[in-house]
Amino acid sequence: MDKLKPFKKDIYRLLKEEKNSDTEGYINHVKTLLYYIGRVVLCTSLYRKNAINEKDFSDLVDGKSNKYLPPIFDKIQYNYMEKLSQLEKGIIIRDILKLDIKEIRQFSLGELYEYFITNKERKTLGQVYTPLDIIDYMINETVGDKEIIDNPYYKIIDPTCGGGYFLEKIYKKLYYIFNKNYNKIIEANPNIEEELKWGIGKFIIENNIWGTDIDQFAVFMSTITLLLKVDELEVTPNIYVRDILLEDKYDLFSILDRNPNFKNNKFDVVIGNPPYIGHKKIDKEYRKKLQYYYGDVYNNKSDIAFCFFKKGHNILKEDGKLIYIVSRYFSESPSAKSLRNFLKNNFSINKIIDFYGKKVFKGIGISPIIIKCLKGESYNNHIDVYKLTNSNKINNLIDQIENRKVFRHFRIKQKDIRDDGWILIGNNERKLLNKIINLGDFKLDNICNCNQGVITGCDKAFIVDKETIKEENLDKKFIKPWIKNSNIGRYQLKDTNKYILYTDLIDDIDKHNSINEHIIPYKDRLMKRRECLRRKRKWYQLQWGRDYNIFKDPKIIFPFKSEKNRFTIVYDEKLCSADIYIIRIKDEIRNKISLEYLLAFLNSSVSEFYFKCIGKKIGDNLYDYYPNKLMTLKLKVGDNITFVDNVVKRLISLYSCLKKYNFKEKEYDKIKSEIENLEETLETYFYELYRLSEGEIKIIKNNIT
Template sequence: MEDFKLGRLYQQSMERDTKKAHGKYYTPDYIIDFMLEKTLDCADLVEKPFIKILDPACGCGFFLLKTYDLLKAKFRAVLPQLREKYETEKYEINKEGTTYAVDGCSYWQEENLHYHILKHCLYGADIDKEALWLCSASLMAKDRKKYFGEMNIIYCDSLFRWEQYYDKEQLSRELQEYKLVYSVHNLRDDKAEYLEREKTEEILRNNRFWSNKYDYIIGNPPYVGHKELAMDYKRWLLDEYKEVFRDKSDISYCFYQRALEAADDKCIIAFISSRYFMESPTGRNLRAYLQKNSRIIQIVDFYGEKIFQGIGVATAIFFLANESGGDNETEIWKYDGGRIESIDSGDFEKFAVDQDKLLEDRWILIPDDKRDILRRIENRCRTRLGDIAESFQGIITGCDKAFIVDEYMVKALSIEEELLRPWIKNSHVRRYRIKDSNLKLIYSDWIDEPLKYPNSIMHIEKYRARLENRRECRKGFRQWHQLQWGRNPELFTKDKIVYPFKSGSNRFALDRTGCFCSADVYSFVLKDGAENYTLPFLLGILNSRLYEFYFKLFAKKMGSGMYDYYPNTVMELKIPDYEDCKDIEPLSGELLELHQNGASKERIKTLEEEIDGMLSAYFGIGSNF
């Protein structure tokens, strides 16, 4: 699209770190088209020709440019009706810098649509001045006729409540006279701010802009993680948006609340954003807020497939209405295809979910038949895995080349044996078993005196410059030769179940050999007091076909058939009582031996089907899940 050219070039020119800090990523055309068509399709421009459409993080204006085209086509189609309905109405129009009063017949002409749309319909705000200039220039260039008048494109932080924290009457009175400094009353902090005229005028423009109520709010709110936020700004958000924003929240959460505040009655909001808030602990407040304060019309869940180039954020489109969600059914489109390049409804699984079933704990987007299986499992079990097991992440070395050696290097360098421990990575973890590894970890946290371990230190020192640059070393928390995060080594020596951080299927293995694990492997050991359970029993359950189905009902999908096996999710799994299902344990024990010895697949399949049959009978569900 030609009028996107400047904006695209501008975004492409931005450094990756700058994009990340500001959350700026270009929304593909087909996404914008889909969102606008779904949002504005039913807009009645005859009944409401002065429709207000806001993009609160408009950037270069990609959403607004396409909205302009859509509105112009819709206005063009109803011009006769507009002239008839508003024939005697009085309007103002600016031509060549002069304002004229005209009647409805003269105003509702095609030659005036450019002026009308820019003056009365499109509103955009952003914190990037250069992007806003490109947005304004691209909108004005939409028609050969020169646009005269002020556009509704403003430079501001949209999350600041300008309409609440300043009094437009007080600002207007101040600006009636020319002064060197103007006294502006900040109602939020209850103090006087002494500002130059240009800044005072800017605040008044922002106040008027945000005093509007909008009929439609669209866009791609910035995705900025808590680690990218300046500490003072983060503190301000924690106070200003405490209803939705928590310590590790993303800034996009605040834009949902801000949009609902700026929304007119029954306004439609269409945002594409990270889908993570539907499941994450930090999204709990936002889930509750949206449940209480909006009608959730539709969720288009791309279910982990990548939409934005250059980032791995899983996204979804959320369509909300500024009205009560009581007795509402939310339409769900859940992506079920491969690589996505367009929104073809045939690529989505479609179903409806009662909005009141989108619970604070987690929004689980599944149809009723799958929800029934989930309910049966959750209601039948009293114990969550996290109640009986302690989960922990593998070791972060900070530089694997310095600390991970193979058997050949151990011999060649004469690495001290007492520091070496067996080492496994994600790729070594299989169902029931751990693939043989010839890797060893130099557990350098045990080096109390470097002179005792000259060979290990000599090897590690080759990477000293890189190791000293680790944040923990710079801050003095770790010595240069130590692991970045060595964890508690005693946990690794216990019998434990290990599983990969990212996988396409359940892969839980029993480790009785004291393997130390990389950071892409998680483990759990039984807690004290969990004597009623055994690791082989849990292994058989977690590797079952039913429990893979159960886990994937609410697990975070990471794209390309991969799922996030983060402990926050794994530890939420409900586990049957041991006494009721203890016959699973000997079957699991036999499977351990068969997998370890590479036995016939037929016997393995038979045993796994027996376990699934026991679990299906226990939960009262069929085998067709």
């Protein structure tokens, strides 16, 4: 049971009035309350230990003095004390004095901070909080009894410690190990006995645990949380307000040099959850500095998280361990090519846990990877990969790593992972993928053009239905059928009831009264579009109308995001939205490959397996069909193209007929049965074309269902 629940309710009531204010105001109020909570709870701890008397306690909680408090209270620049009312202070003091010493020891400012910060504020701050079960797993992967018995001065650093979640868990783990193995540690390291007499907690905080963060308030939370764990009064946590990415030996590590037990400024473990900040959110000057120091892993379009891999390498001992949980984006992004090369050549990658599209962070749309490495030679190294395959209704996924129904386990050679992008699949899948690639005759990018659909810049202005067209007597010359992502099925186009006003065909809007009257209410909004502000578009034109000729000819269309391959042909003149892409065969290739043959390949299980091996998974069952991956597929052309063409045309016709019947009617079942037979015929065609064995077909089916 959460013993702090009544306390949390009281704090929530204090914050409630601020909920409707701006985000920054709410965040500042949370910090103000937590600062005072941290002050009062630490003073209460000192008072319970008889380290201060009642008057000292009163002066400290009133802010009249910082005596007896750690230096972090003198360094806090923001005057939190003046921002609180006497009522708020009174409620906090009252609730904290109700806590016993055990409850105070378990107190975590970081946990409270996460409790009161909502998804809205997290996105504003760019903060991601690691689930506690994942933190436990990562710590267990890096430190155990043996490490501490062999070396009681084992050094662990979280370079972006935030609210101290990793540091607090590390403390608890180390305290357990020291207690459990106390005699063995003394026996193996007799010189340490005198230090441990001053307290195990004090020893751990001053010798084993290190943290940095650029946020002073985060360092404050981490410091207070650790200090509350120990009975000893004079304890100095190794947690610093520093931008570790830009530190050199004369700054942070000059501090470390003063510690006689810290040798060569190197750590045994670097652990954490580096911040995910894309290039667009990084100040230009700061980005230049990162490129200067981390040019071999970081470029102008990289994520700041990439730099923490190199920094981790720099501050690790030889054979030291690095374990991060990071967005899986780095494993496949073109901007991370140099990072992947750095990891491959400077670390032995022990383990990768790929959550493969599953979003494990609360309120944040990021699917992560846990990567564990050893600093040093990677020759002949094998990587243990655990890839999530089933997350349905499963809590605490990390506890299910050894469950083969949830995570698939396989080993890959480190030398086989490519700098162009990591394809994390088992050996059998890799052999099959290579077979399909090697049998291909044409790369799609060489035989096709691919274009994105229309970006209107304001759908309300340009997208209309039949009723609106009729009521407003809109000029049909500029009205075109409009296809959305949801309208696309395999071999079929579901009925559309929307149309687009293709105003790029209009030279002078004043000559077309009905259309002008329809869109003029949106003029102010349309004028604010980037292209209009730059005078590249007239106010009434589409933001990106594309080359109209793209939509005239027969074409294959497909959704940008989908659970599976969904391609169909549109023979007539229809336009589509920006969440749809368009494929057209190049003129010089049309005598070799038909649109129907290409469609059959794209909808085949062979193609789906091929794409899902190299494509980007962005949700539990959702893939990103972005052309930069799709257009790299290689197509094998068989002899009987006409046969395939006829089957595809028949399928398209049957799907069109199917819409006329209710699923309960006999004719519906008859058509559906023929569709299934024809689709199976095409599947067999491509299985035979690629000379696939029964075992290989089974691999394909297991990987796409």
